[in-house]
Amino acid sequence: MRIWIAGLLALLLAACSEPDSPAVDSGESGEASTPVVVDEADSAYYDQLRARWLELEHADRAAAAQTLEPEPEILSQPLPESAPITPVIDAAAIPAIAIIIDDVGHSLAQGRRLIALPVPVALAILPHTPAAQRLAEEAGAAGKTVMLHQPMENGAGLSIGPGGLYVGMPRAELEQVLQGNLNSFVPIQGINNHMGSRLTAEREAMDWVMRVLRERGLFFIDSRTTSETQAAFAAEAAGVRHLSRDVFLDNQRTPQAIDAAFNRALVLARRQGSALIIGHPYAQTLDYLEQRLADDLLHSEGVEVVSVEELLARKYRR
Numbered sequence: 001m002r003i004w005i006a007g008l009l010a011l012l013l014a015a016c017s018e019p020d021s022p023a024v025d026s027g028e029s030g031e032a033s034t035p036v037v038v039d040e041a042d043s044a045y046y047d048q049l050r051a052r053w054l055e056l057e058h059a060d061r062a063a064a065a066q067t068l069e070p071e072p073e074i075l076s077q078p079l080p081e082s083a084p085i086t087p088v089i090d091a092a093a094i095p096a097i098a099i100i101i102d103d104v105g106h107s108l109a110q111g112r113r114l115i116a117l118p119v120p121v122a123l124a125i126l127p128h129t130p131a132a133q134r135l136a137e138e139a140g141a142a143g144k145t146v147m148l149h150q151p152m153e154n155g156a157g158l159s160i161g162p163g164g165l166y167v168g169m170p171r172a173e174l175e176q177v178l179q180g181n182l183n184s185f186v187p188i189q190g191i192n193n194h195m196g197s198r199l200t201a202e203r204e205a206m207d208w209v210m211r212v213l214r215e216r217g218l219f220f221i222d223s224r225t226t227s228e229t230q231a232a233f234a235a236e237a238a239g240v241r242h243l244s245r246d247v248f249l250d251n252q253r254t255p256q257a258i259d260a261a262f263n264r265a266l267v268l269a270r271r272q273g274s275a276l277i278i279g280h281p282y283a284q285t286l287d288y289l290e291q292r293l294a295d296d297l298l299h300s301e302g303v304e305v306v307s308v309e310e311l312l313a314r315k316y317r318r
């Protein structure tokens with residue numbers, strides 16, 4: 001009898017001590033089939049997985065197949081046993097687009113039309129242009145994102161203007177030119193490439209660029225002027241927060257073509273959660289944006305216009 005009571009006590013003590021032990025998801029829980037609560041480990045797992053999916057979606061499929069070897073580790077990992085098959089944590093996220101306008105800095109009037117837009121548009125300003133500093137200040141004061149639009153060598157031999165980075169530049173020179181551009185106006189929150197179909201395909205040069213951005217805490221947007229671009233991979237390796245362009249808004253400068261491109265971005269955003277648009281300060285583009293963004297896009301299309309930083313935050317989960 002005594003032994004029986006002692007045994008019972010021991011059992012009770014053991015039961016009482018259970019709640020204090022940390023809740024671990026062993027994958028063997030009886031609640032495996034209820035995808036209501038996603039614990040922190042699963043959440044981090046899906047964040048990583050989603051970031052990878054986004055990257056793959058954003059890259060040309062052919063380019064992705066070429067450049068993503070060996071297969072990203074995260075995709076080859078088995079799903080945790082307790083996880084639902086479809087990630088549920090992002091289901092409530094509202095589809096979002098972000099808009100960057102490149103080649104800014106030559107005209108104060110054009111830049112001010114962008115700053116006056118009623119949504120968060122980023123101004124990507126060319127270095128050493130007459131209105132660069134003025135527009136950067138005014139845009140920053142108005143809460144708009146300011147970026148350095150960094151000229152990089154293209155494959156067509158087109159002039160890229162002052163402050164350009166070229167294939168074959170020694171590292172010290174490349175860094176000096178880039179630092180000079182980054183010091184040429186304030187504020188600057190991140191950069192994207194102006195042209196660059198030749199230079200962005202050079203992994204070593206991209207690694208050098210990303211090292212500078214990492215030190216300065218800046219983000220990088222790959223304009224994707226070539227499917228051979230190595231920029232996003234270099235950014236990833238250097239720990240630089242980055243996104244890639246999904247849609248060029250105004251490759252054709254007619255209202256119909258611009259509208260079609262904008263609508264394509266909305267479709268993409270609904271499909272993949274977000275889309276990044278790059279346009280230029282052409283009169284047709286400015287006219288279009290002023291008109292289109294005067295409406296509440298969230299109300300009319302169910303898509304939110306957010307800043308580039310917000311899109312980055314969604315990717316990296318602040």
Ligand SMILES: [Zn+2]
Pocket residue numbers: 102103149193194195
């Ligand atoms: Zn450009």
